[in-house]
Amino acid sequence: MLFILVILPLLALFYTGLSIVLLFFNYRKARKIGLPILITPVDPSNVPWLLCSSWLEPFLRKWLPFGLGNFVDYNSRDWNYDKIYQLQENIGDTFCIVSPKQVRVFTGNAEAADSLSRRRKDFVKAVALYKPLEIFGRNVVTTEGDDWVRHRRLTTPPFNERNSALVWDESKRQAVDMLHEWENSPNGQVTNPQRDTMMLALHVLTAAGFGRPFTFGKGLETPSDGHTLTYRDALSLILGNLFTAVFAATVNLPSWMLPRQFAEISDAVDNFRRYMIEMVDEERAAIAAGDSERDNLMSILVRASEASKQEGKGARHLSDAEIYGNLFSYNLAGHETTSNTLAYATILLAAHPDWQEWVREEVDSVTTATGVSAKDLQYETAYPQLKRCLSLMHETLRLFGAARAVPKTTTVSAQTLTINGREYVIPPNTFIGVNLAGLHTSSASWGKDSLAWRPNRWITRDGKEGIESLAPIMTGAFLPWAAGPRVCPGKKFSQVEFVAVLACMLSEYLIEPMADDMTDKAAAAAALMEELNQSSFNFLLKVKNPDRIKLRCVRRTRD
Numbered sequence: 001m002l003f004i005l006v007i008l009p010l011l012a013l014f015y016t017g018l019s020i021v022l023l024f025f026n027y028r029k030a031r032k033i034g035l036p037i038l039i040t041p042v043d044p045s046n047v048p049w050l051l052c053s054s055w056l057e058p059f060l061r062k063w064l065p066f067g068l069g070n071f072v073d074y075n076s077r078d079w080n081y082d083k084i085y086q087l088q089e090n091i092g093d094t095f096c097i098v099s100p101k102q103v104r105v106f107t108g109n110a111e112a113a114d115s116l117s118r119r120r121k122d123f124v125k126a127v128a129l130y131k132p133l134e135i136f137g138r139n140v141v142t143t144e145g146d147d148w149v150r151h152r153r154l155t156t157p158p159f160n161e162r163n164s165a166l167v168w169d170e171s172k173r174q175a176v177d178m179l180h181e182w183e184n185s186p187n188g189q190v191t192n193p194q195r196d197t198m199m200l201a202l203h204v205l206t207a208a209g210f211g212r213p214f215t216f217g218k219g220l221e222t223p224s225d226g227h228t229l230t231y232r233d234a235l236s237l238i239l240g241n242l243f244t245a246v247f248a249a250t251v252n253l254p255s256w257m258l259p260r261q262f263a264e265i266s267d268a269v270d271n272f273r274r275y276m277i278e279m280v281d282e283e284r285a286a287i288a289a290g291d292s293e294r295d296n297l298m299s300i301l302v303r304a305s306e307a308s309k310q311e312g313k314g315a316r317h318l319s320d321a322e323i324y325g326n327l328f329s330y331n332l333a334g335h336e337t338t339s340n341t342l343a344y345a346t347i348l349l350a351a352h353p354d355w356q357e358w359v360r361e362e363v364d365s366v367t368t369a370t371g372v373s374a375k376d377l378q379y380e381t382a383y384p385q386l387k388r389c390l391s392l393m394h395e396t397l398r399l400f401g402a403a404r405a406v407p408k409t410t411t412v413s414a415q416t417l418t419i420n421g422r423e424y425v426i427p428p429n430t431f432i433g434v435n436l437a438g439l440h441t442s443s444a445s446w447g448k449d450s451l452a453w454r455p456n457r458w459i460t461r462d463g464k465e466g467i468e469s470l471a472p473i474m475t476g477a478f479l480p481w482a483a484g485p486r487v488c489p490g491k492k493f494s495q496v497e498f499v500a501v502l503a504c505m506l507s508e509y510l511i512e513p514m515a516d517d518m519t520d521k522a523a524a525a526a527a528l529m530e531e532l533n534q535s536s537f538n539f540l541l542k543v544k545n546p547d548r549i550k551l552r553c554v555r556r557t558r559d
């Protein structure tokens with residue numbers, strides 16, 4: 001009783017007082033920066049807030065007087081996606097958010113985003129956020145400084161042109177099978193296309209990443225000797241249950257001590273680790289036997305690390321755990337990012353038949369000129385010609401980009417950042433993030449129609465010849481793959497995959513919204529866009545109700 005009546009209120013009073021004092025100090029720190037300031041009485045990382053915020057937010061917004069509840073607009077889970085355009089228009093594209101815990105700086109300014117990306121040593125990646133992703137070992141995603149340089153030097157060469165050609169062929173092979181399945185489903189109906197693009201992207205990674213091809217739509221396949229799951233199923237389980245996998249890998253308890261679902265994921269982690277060990281051993285045996293390098297990422301990475309070891313560069317090569325960590329990082333970073341983009345683009349095309357026709361025109365002109373169907377197009381000749389397909393990817397990533405932000409931080413010294421000709425001093429140890437949705441919708445960079453999905457904004461036409469090419473854009477204004485030294489090494493991989501799939505899709509099929517009333521196409525398209533605009537971050541950007549996304553895939557009839 002004494003605890004409830006006296007100690008608890010005293011503790012609450014102490015906590016409130018301390019929060020006010022800390023908020024005041026942080027506010028003074030932010031004032032010195034000179035950027036617009038937003039104040040939140042509770043930090044978004046506060047655990048009780050995280051647990052209650054979704055039901056508390058509407059209540060606070062409605063009932064707190066004098067607009068005091070407005071802080072939820074920049075404290076909610078999706079604030080830097082669904083509120084950011086208006087916020088930036090109101091207060092500017094770079095601002096501080098002050099809480100009792102910290103000062104965080106956010107920017108959607110192209111000049112600032114470019115500086116943050118290029119000045120790797122001044123603004124380092126906030127890697128603390130990524131540490132749980134070291135399930136199989138340290139890797140290029142989770143490291144910084146000299147350690148990151150060592151990882152990056154060995155993990156980038158695998159993304160070469162030979163690998164791109166492999167990605168191209170495998171993406172077409174998967175797309176043909178996926179689309180065949182769509183066409184043959186009752187009524188050509190496709191519910192939740194992302195489920196299928198996830199499978200497609202996973203298969204492209206298993207083949208072009210690791211030399212393990214699978215067939216789309218083929219159900220259970222037999223695991224390799226000594227395994228309880230196939231390579232694909234183990235990986236798919238880990239990627240689909242990442243938090244459980246992190247936990248399972250960290251606690252390392254015997255499976256009989258774990259609840260059933262944990263035991264299943266733990267088994268997947270164990271299977272996948274053993275597959276990686278076997279693959280690396282096989283590659284080393286192939287090197288010893290004098291076999292030539294294969295074009296998949298794993299073969300090239302293992303050989304680059306072994307060569308580095310042979311050259312006697314000592315600690316410059318990767319340890320076995322680091323090789324496994326990096327092989328996993330390719331899967332982690334390359335799977336949902338690409339599959340989401342493919343799914344968003346497919347849905348957007350269904351809702352915008354005019355843009356679908358615009359891209360198809362290009363695909364048809366390339367297949368007609370080469371005299372082969374899309375599935376037989378060659379990477380070297382066809383990919384560079386499919387610019388409208390690539391612009392479709394860019395425009396999709398601009399408005400429905402997979403990543404929320406590029407998170408950076410200053411370290412022990414303050415750093416100066418120039419924005420619109422004015423210098424701002426960012427204090428030591430301060431988080432500063434590029435708000436990707438803010439950057440990509442900023443009217444200063446993208447004009448008055450920045451919120452409109454308009455793929456031809458990426459295309460410029462040569463006046464005399466009428467040849468189309470990708471239009472130059474403002475430096476720093478488009479960073480879905482980040483930029484500078486830490487630019488995504490899988491950028492080309494994802495572009496090649498996207499273009500190959502889209503070319504196969506549009507050359508043979510029409511994609512439409514599926515609705516109860518198929519006569520009112522405009523209403524069906526509007527309903528689809530409504531669902532799409534309900535996107536939310538769940539690690540990456542996803543539609544909130546994927547099973548409400550219903551499309552129809554119909555084979556084209558040619559005159």
Ligand code: HEM
Pocket residue numbers: 125140141142152329330331333334335337338341397402403405406407479480481482485486487488489490491493494
């Ligand atoms: C549309 C597809 C993709 C998008 C939008 C994307 C986006 C990004 C972004 C924004 C980063 C920087 C993250 C940060 O520094 O905080 C990144 C890094 C990375 N991505 Fe991608 N990515 C895509 C596809 C891929 C693919 C296909 C692979 C591999 C097969 C891949 C592998 C990586 C790796 C290894 C890094 C870490 C690089 C480093 O820190 O040095 N990504 N990606």
